[in-house]
Amino acid sequence: MRRWVREFGLGIRLVVTGGRPSWTRLGLTAVGVGLGVALLLLAASVPGVLAHRHQRVDGRDVTSSNRPTDTSVRYVLLDGSFRDHSLYGVVVQPVGRHPSVPPGLSRLPGAGEMVVSPAMRAALSTPDGAQLRARYPYRIVGTIGDDGLAGPREYAFYLGSDELDGRWQQSTQTLDRWGAPRNANRLDPTLVLVLLLGVVALLMPVAVFVATAVRFGSEARDRQQAALRLIGADRWATRRIAAAEALLGALLGLVVGVGFFLAGRQLVGLVSVMGISAFPGDVVPDPVLAALIALGLPVAAVLVTLVALRRVTVEPLGVVRRSTARRRRLWWRLAPPVIGLALLVPLIGKGPSTSGQSDTTRAGLGIALVLAGAATLLPWLVERAVSRLRGGGVARLLAVRRLQTDTGGTARVVSGITIAVAGAIALQTLFAGVDHRYEKVSVHESPVHAIVTVDAPFSTADRADLASRLGAVRGVAQAYAFGTGFAETATGDAVPLVVGDCATLRGYAGVARCADGDVFSAATAGTPPLPAGTRVTLGVDREQANRWHLPASTVGVPWQGDPGGASRAVLLTPRAAAAAGLPNSLPTTAYVRADHADDVVDDRIRTAAARISPLIGVQPMVSSSIDARFGAIRTGLLLGSIAVLIVIGASLLVTVLEQVRARRRPLAVLAAFGTRRGTIGRSVLWQTAIPVVLGLGVALLVGAVLGGVLLRMSGQPMSFDWTGALGIAGAGAAVVLLVTALSLPAVGRMMRPEAMRTE
Amino acid sequence: MTSETPRADPLLVGTDLRRAFGATPALDGANLSVRAGEMVAVMGPSGSGKSTLLHCLAGILTPDSGSVVYRGAELSAMSDTRRSALRRSEFGFVFQFGQLVPELTCQENVALPLRLNGIRRREAERRAYGWLDRLGTGEVAGKRPGDVSGGQGQRVAVARALATGPRVLFADEPTGALDSYHGEQVMRLLTEAARETGAAVVLVTHEPRVAAYADREIVVRDGRSTTPELAR
Numbered sequence: 001m002r003r004w005v006r007e008f009g010l011g012i013r014l015v016v017t018g019g020r021p022s023w024t025r026l027g028l029t030a031v032g033v034g035l036g037v038a039l040l041l042l043a044a045s046v047p048g049v050l051a052h053r054h055q056r057v058d059g060r061d062v063t064s065s066n067r068p069t070d071t072s073v074r075y076v077l078l079d080g081s082f083r084d085h086s087l088y089g090v091v092v093q094p095v096g097r098h099p100s101v102p103p104g105l106s107r108l109p110g111a112g113e114m115v116v117s118p119a120m121r122a123a124l125s126t127p128d129g130a131q132l133r134a135r136y137p138y139r140i141v142g143t144i145g146d147d148g149l150a151g152p153r154e155y156a157f158y159l160g161s162d163e164l165d166g167r168w169q170q171s172t173q174t175l176d177r178w179g180a181p182r183n184a185n186r187l188d189p190t191l192v193l194v195l196l197l198g199v200v201a202l203l204m205p206v207a208v209f210v211a212t213a214v215r216f217g218s219e220a221r222d223r224q225q226a227a228l229r230l231i232g233a234d235r236w237a238t239r240r241i242a243a244a245e246a247l248l249g250a251l252l253g254l255v256v257g258v259g260f261f262l263a264g265r266q267l268v269g270l271v272s273v274m275g276i277s278a279f280p281g282d283v284v285p286d287p288v289l290a291a292l293i294a295l296g297l298p299v300a301a302v303l304v305t306l307v308a309l310r311r312v313t314v315e316p317l318g319v320v321r322r323s324t325a326r327r328r329r330l331w332w333r334l335a336p337p338v339i340g341l342a343l344l345v346p347l348i349g350k351g352p353s354t355s356g357q358s359d360t361t362r363a364g365l366g367i368a369l370v371l372a373g374a375a376t377l378l379p380w381l382v383e384r385a386v387s388r389l390r391g392g393g394v395a396r397l398l399a400v401r402r403l404q405t406d407t408g409g410t411a412r413v414v415s416g417i418t419i420a421v422a423g424a425i426a427l428q429t430l431f432a433g434v435d436h437r438y439e440k441v442s443v444h445e446s447p448v449h450a451i452v453t454v455d456a457p458f459s460t461a462d463r464a465d466l467a468s469r470l471g472a473v474r475g476v477a478q479a480y481a482f483g484t485g486f487a488e489t490a491t492g493d494a495v496p497l498v499v500g501d502c503a504t505l506r507g508y509a510g511v512a513r514c515a516d517g518d519v520f521s522a523a524t525a526g527t528p529p530l531p532a533g534t535r536v537t538l539g540v541d542r543e544q545a546n547r548w549h550l551p552a553s554t555v556g557v558p559w560q561g562d563p564g565g566a567s568r569a570v571l572l573t574p575r576a577a578a579a580a581g582l583p584n585s586l587p588t589t590a591y592v593r594a595d596h597a598d599d600v601v602d603d604r605i606r607t608a609a610a611r612i613s614p615l616i617g618v619q620p621m622v623s624s625s626i627d628a629r630f631g632a633i634r635t636g637l638l639l640g641s642i643a644v645l646i647v648i649g650a651s652l653l654v655t656v657l658e659q660v661r662a663r664r665r666p667l668a669v670l671a672a673f674g675t676r677r678g679t680i681g682r683s684v685l686w687q688t689a690i691p692v693v694l695g696l697g698v699a700l701l702v703g704a705v706l707g708g709v710l711l712r713m714s715g716q717p718m719s720f721d722w723t724g725a726l727g728i729a730g731a732g733a734a735v736v737l738l739v740t741a742l743s744l745p746a747v748g749r750m751m752r753p754e755a756m757r758t759e
Numbered sequence: 760m761t762s763e764t765p766r767a768d769p770l771l772v773g774t775d776l777r778r779a780f781g782a783t784p785a786l787d788g789a790n791l792s793v794r795a796g797e798m799v800a801v802m803g804p805s806g807s808g809k810s811t812l813l814h815c816l817a818g819i820l821t822p823d824s825g826s827v828v829y830r831g832a833e834l835s836a837m838s839d840t841r842r843s844a845l846r847r848s849e850f851g852f853v854f855q856f857g858q859l860v861p862e863l864t865c866q867e868n869v870a871l872p873l874r875l876n877g878i879r880r881r882e883a884e885r886r887a888y889g890w891l892d893r894l895g896t897g898e899v900a901g902k903r904p905g906d907v908s909g910g911q912g913q914r915v916a917v918a919r920a921l922a923t924g925p926r927v928l929f930a931d932e933p934t935g936a937l938d939s940y941h942g943e944q945v946m947r948l949l950t951e952a953a954r955e956t957g958a959a960v961v962l963v964t965h966e967p968r969v970a971a972y973a974d975r976e977i978v979v980r981d982g983r984s985t986t987p988e989l990a991r
Contacts, residue, residue, distance in 0.1 A: 394874050401862035405903070666860050672819055673872050674847025
């Protein structure tokens with residue numbers, strides 16, 4: 001043991017006193033490992049970020065209560081957006097003498113007062129925020145504290161009101177304390193799957209990168225080891241000395257990584273990732289995971305070094321890398337993907353749920369094993385494939401023969417890209433299969449662009465005012481507002497009840513001749529309209545409904561249907577509504593026709609509606625919008641995949657450069673013969689391209705299978721997005737081409753005739 | 760600076776060659792000329808500049824000053840591409856270590872310069888086998904360099920150097936890694952083959968036993984050739 005410690009100490013001393021080359025090597029390793037550590041720490045912080053976020057969101061959540069108490073608050077939750085930001089807004093009015101105050105606020109805002117989040121305050125003060133200021137022109141009396149916000153980039157506000165117990169009362173609810181049991185804002189199982197796959201797919205290549213980083217400068221280390229052998233160190237001693245250097249690099253990398261992480265953490269508050277933002281204080285690694293990283297990484301660094309040296313014989317006069325003597329076996333290489341699938345397949349129909357921790361762990365492990373299969377299968381496949389290849393031109397001959405003598409090295413290098421691409425393809429497959437679930441309803445075939453709803457009694461005059469104001473919005477072609485109510489046939493079929501003047505009804509359905517007092521029965525093509533004499537239960541709502549019969553004068557009119565999917569409706573002019581016992585003031589809906597291509601027309605419509613009352617709801621009917629959280633996850637993970645490809649590309653480049661440097665002697669001799677640089681450049685390309693093409697093939701297969709299984713787990717039919725998958729594979733291929741191009745200057749340097757001098 | 764007197768027009772002439780690596784001068788005014796079919800041994804102690812002289816003469820290194828003229832053309836005036844083409848077609852090389860591409864079979868190694876000269880694979884491999892057979896190493900044609908003995912490997916290297924029919928063969932310590940028996944064997948084969956093909960040979964060695972195969976010798980010491988060379 002003392003000997004081991006002594007040899008480790010010698011290894012560390014050799015690095016510390018080794019001068020600039022040694023320090024450069026150590027620095028490269030530390031930076032490489034540091035990048036990996038920072039990413040791992042960031043990933044280990046995700047549970048904490050989500051937990052803190054959930055905690056704050058739960059703390060401000062609402063649970064309505066029926067009995068007014070001393071702490072009661074009447075409230076309305078507003079659902080809106082500004083530009084690409086979701087808005088979290090609550091209109092409040094105290095009921096009790098000591099109204100409950102939401103977290104982050106010192107008191108409830110009074111009527112006409114607003115307390116806003118820092119991000120919203122900042123947005124309101126920018127020129128671009130003019131639209132938002134116009135929408136909420138209230139006096140800002142405070143800023144919401146961090147504990148009342150989901151994240152630092154959130155647009156949130158509390159607006160005081162004194163109208164909630166008036167005509168808006170029916171749209172309000174009452175709470176007696178803020179906060180709700182932990183059940184809000186949970187991700188659905190499919191999103192859990194997506195996140196799991198994303199995290200595993202992004203982290204596994206990072207692990208490959210870290211493993212590569214601890215082997216930076218192996219050639220110089222080889223020379224050093226040969227010198228140690230010359231002075232009497234045995235093979236095991238040289239390995240331990242090498243391991244000590246790797247250990248020192250990993251430890252330094254840990255420190256550097258923590259530095260990168262702390263620096264990066266400060267930037268977290270400035271950006272919105274996956275549609276959500278986090279406070280720097282939220283980004284705290286899970287202690288267990290952080291301990292695993294701190295302990296596991298140095299151990300892994302030593303193991304990687306020892307495994308890499310397993311096939312290396314260090315002799316006093318130099319280092320020999322032994323080529324493969326025996327053929328690779330397939331059976332154990334198939335084990336990881338088979339076990340992974342065995343873990344995943346039983347989850348089909350169940351899917352991991354946030355409540356089922358064991359299923360989530362099992363799904364994560366299954367995904368990791370299937371992806372690891374891409375890495376274990378690749379060396380076998382490359383060996384089999386290149387053993388059948390015959391050399392073509394000189395460039396291909398050199399590459400093929402090189403691959404035949406060392407399939408493992410190149411395949412290991414490519415395995416990072418294979419895992420990254422397989423993960424990205426699986427993600428793409430999953431996204432393509434499930435994103436329709438997250439798309440909002442499209443009504444672009446109908447002319448309605450947005451639906452404005454007023455959950456309060458609006459008189460005929462109010463409706464006319466609403467339609468007029470909405471119609472005046474820039475980008476809006478037409479707006480009409482109508483009263484709504486409850487109508488149900490004797491068979492229990494609910495049908496929309498629409499009350500409006502003739503002009504409004506003409507806009508709503510195919511009404512031709514119309515006079516006040518008329519009744520119309522609208523139906524979509526192929527659906528018989530409700531005939532005259534049909535008995536209908538009708539009123540403002542179910543509680544205030546009366547029996548009524550469609551009069552004999554009822555006219556059937558064609559209709560395009562409504563966004564809710566109804567195929568029949570009853571249309572009443574104001575006098576007919578009065579005759580049916582309906583009041584003049586009714587809950588109101590407005591349909592707005594607008595230019596779908598105008599990106600900010602929604603904001604203008606919201607603002608126009610909010611100027612009448614902030615309690616008016618606006619629901620844009622936009623087909624291209626995907627559920628915000630799902631869309632953000634998709635964007636985040638695809639960006640992450642690209643980032644991982646870049647990281648993998650960097651590790652690939654380092655390894656290719658190492659290989660080129662290790663082949664300095666044959667390259668210099670080839671140069672002496674007069675071999676063209678282009679020939680060697682093409683040979684390097686072939687040498688990288690053959691395993692990469694095979695790797696991308698494996699990635700396509702593994703990615704498609706994994707994506708398919710995950711689709712089935714989320715209850716979706718199997719489908720495969722070839723375009724997306726080929727695009728990702730193309731990105732992987734582009735990385736290889738780029739790496740080859742970047743390695744060519746080094747090849748050129750190695751081939752300079754001057755390199756012969758080192759022979 | 761000293762010189763010697765060749766009897767016929769030289770094929771390759773290096774004059775007043777100087778080359779430094781950083782602050783260390785490796786050549787400090789060396790001269791050497793070789794006639795067609797002649798074998799010249801370049802001798803000298805380690806670090807004297809023998810290999811650097813060979814590399815300058817072969818167009819592998821460009822001298823800081825002085826000239827290398829091959830068949831009337833100044834090498835340093837040629838582009839790198841042109842010099843590469845010259846090395847590919849007119850010169851052959853044998854080195855002490857690492858001269859064979861480890862991934863290629865011996866036959867492919869010998870065929871490599873032929874293929875670089877545009878000869879088709881089958882024809883190149885046929886000629887390569889002919890040379891291997893001629894040098895007594897036909898049986899290792901399908902083996903990789905790591906699987907053959909040092910003597911066999913050096914003979915394969917000689918075969919590769921001669922396969923393109925070079926006018927000048929540069930041999931840098933070709934027997935340095937061999938025992939005396941195999942060293943003798945390689946030198947005998949190299950000399951015979953060079954004589955048959957009419958190739959001139961520039962042989963760098965520090966062993967008098969090896970130098971004895973040459974027609975004449977020059978000695979390089981501290982970067983200068985110390986045997987009369989240029990006087991004609």
